[in-house]
Amino acid sequence: MVNSPLLDALAWVAIAGFFGAVVFQWRGGTDLARQLAAGSWLVFGLFWLTMVPYYYLDAQSPIQTVLALAALPLCVYTGYLLYSGRESLLLLSKAVAIMGLIYLPAETIPFVRQWLIETTAMQAHFVMDLLGHAPGLSEGANGYQSRFDFDPDETVTGRTTYIVLACTGLGSMAIFGGLIASVSAPLKRKLSAFALAIGVIWFLNLLRNVFIALASPYGWFQFDWLVSFMTTYMGAQPDRVSFLVAHNYVAQSLSVVALVGITFLVVRILPEVLAPLEEVLFVLSGTEYDLFEALGHEEARPDATGDREQ
Known part of the structure; x- marks a missing residue:
C-alpha cells in the first residue's frame, strides 16, 4: 500500500465521519447520523479512487484496480441511499468505521x-x-x-x-x-x-x-x-x-x-x-x-x- 498524507487524511476523515454517525444514532439523532454517514461514504469513495493509479501502475493488479474503480460509484450510491432515508445502512457504516479503526493505526x-x-x-x-x-x-x-x-x-x-x-x-x-x-x-x-x-x-x-x-x-x-x-x-x-x-x-x-x-x-x-x-x-x-x-x-x-x- 502506498503511503501518502492525502490518502491517510481521506481515510481518517471518512472513518471519523462514520464514527460520528454512530454516536448521533446512539443519541437518537438518526437523521443527522444518516447525513453525516452519507458524506463519509463520499469521502471513502474518493479515497479508493486515489488508489487506482497505484494498483494499476505500481502493483499491476487488475483485480484491485477494478475494485478501486468500482468503489467510488458504489460509495456514492450508498451515500445517496442513506441521505434518501435508508436507515439500515447505518449498520454497514458502523462496520466500516470499526474496520478502519482496526486497519488505519497499522497503516499510519x-x-x-x-x-x-x-x-x-x-x-x-x-x-x-x-x-x-x-x-x-x-x-x-x-x-x-x-x-x-x-x-x-x-x-x-x-x-x-x-x-x-x-x-x-x-x-x-x-x-x-x-x-x-x-x-x-x-x-x-x-x-x-x-x-x-x-x-x-x-x-x-x-x-x-x-x-x-x-x-x-x-x-x-x-x-x-x-x-x-x-x-x-x-x-x-x-x-x-x-x-x-x-x-x-x-x-x-x-x-x-x-x-x-x-x-x-x-x-x-x-x-x-x-x-x-x-x-x-x-x-x-x-x-x-x-x-x-x-x-x-x-x-x-x-x-x-x-x-x-x-
Whole structure:
C-alpha cells in the first residue's frame, strides 16, 4: 500500500465521519447520523479512487484496480441511499468505521506497521526454512527487515520479494472484525466467531506469503508463452512474471474464495452478521435479499426478541 498524507487524511476523515454517525444514532439523532454517514461514504469513495493509479501502475493488479474503480460509484450510491432515508445502512457504516479503526493505526503509525510487517516476514521465513529454503532476511524497500534474501545467482529470475502491510492479512482481519463487532449478539459467540476468522486468515495468509516468496525467485510461472503474453499485453517485466501471476492472479483469486468460505464459517457461529451483508447485496444489486430466511437463521434477525445462544 502506498503511503501518502492525502490518502491517510481521506481515510481518517471518512472513518471519523462514520464514527460520528454512530454516536448521533446512539443519541437518537438518526437523521443527522444518516447525513453525516452519507458524506463519509463520499469521502471513502474518493479515497479508493486515489488508489487506482497505484494498483494499476505500481502493483499491476487488475483485480484491485477494478475494485478501486468500482468503489467510488458504489460509495456514492450508498451515500445517496442513506441521505434518501435508508436507515439500515447505518449498520454497514458502523462496520466500516470499526474496520478502519482496526486497519488505519497499522497503516499510519510507523512502529505498529513495522512490528506487523517484520513479524509476518519472520513467520513466512520460518515456514520456508522448514521446507528447505532459508534465504535469510534483509532490509526491504520499506526499510524493514522484510526482504527474503535469496541469492540472485542461485534463482531462476534473480528476483525476490519483501513483505509489506498488505501481506500481513490485516485487511481481511479488519473486514471480519468490523462485521462481527458491529452487530448485537452475545459476547461469547462474537469472540468465537472472531477467533475463528482471525485464525483461518492468519494460516491462509502465511501459506500465501510462502507461495509468493518461493514462486517469484524460482520462476514457477516463467513459461515462455506466459512471459510473452504478460510482457506484450500487460506491460510486465519478463523477470517479474512469476511474481505477478502468483500474487495478482493466483493468490488474489484464491483470497476471494477464502473470504467467501470464512464468511460461511462465521455465519454458522454468528448469523447476526447477515444483516450488514444484506445491505452490501442491496447496494450491489438494488434488490432486497432475506439471507436470514434463505440460510435458516430467522431467529437471529435484528428485530427478533432478545439475543440468545443458538
